[in-house]
Amino acid sequence: MESVTLSKGTLKRIIAEGEKLVSDVETLASKEQDAVARQRISEIKKDDVQGISELELGHYLRSRGANVD
Numbered sequence: 216m217e218s219v220t221l222s223k224g225t226l227k228r229i230i231a232e233g234e235k236l237v238s239d240v241e242t243l244a245s246k247e248q249d250a251v252a253r254q255r256i257s258e259i260k261k262d263d264v265q266g267i268s269e270l271e272l273g274h275y276l277r278s279r280g281a282n283v284d
Contacts, residue, residue, distance in 0.1 A: 221229070258264055267275075276283045 273283045
């Protein structure tokens with residue numbers, strides 16, 4: 216493994232840029248989740264929700280790896 220020597224100023228800039236990128240990803244993920252939540256709330260308000268049986272729910276949860284016994 217090779218080593219690299221960085222000045223404190225360079226390291227601080229790298230860390231700041233990394234934090235900004237993480238923040239940007241967080242913002243994008245949050246916006247997508249908000250859109251999904253708004254769509255779901257809209258469906259619920261319109262009473263456009265189809266229920267599923269307990270058996271169907273069990274199959275779904277098992278497919279996602281949950282222990283439903």
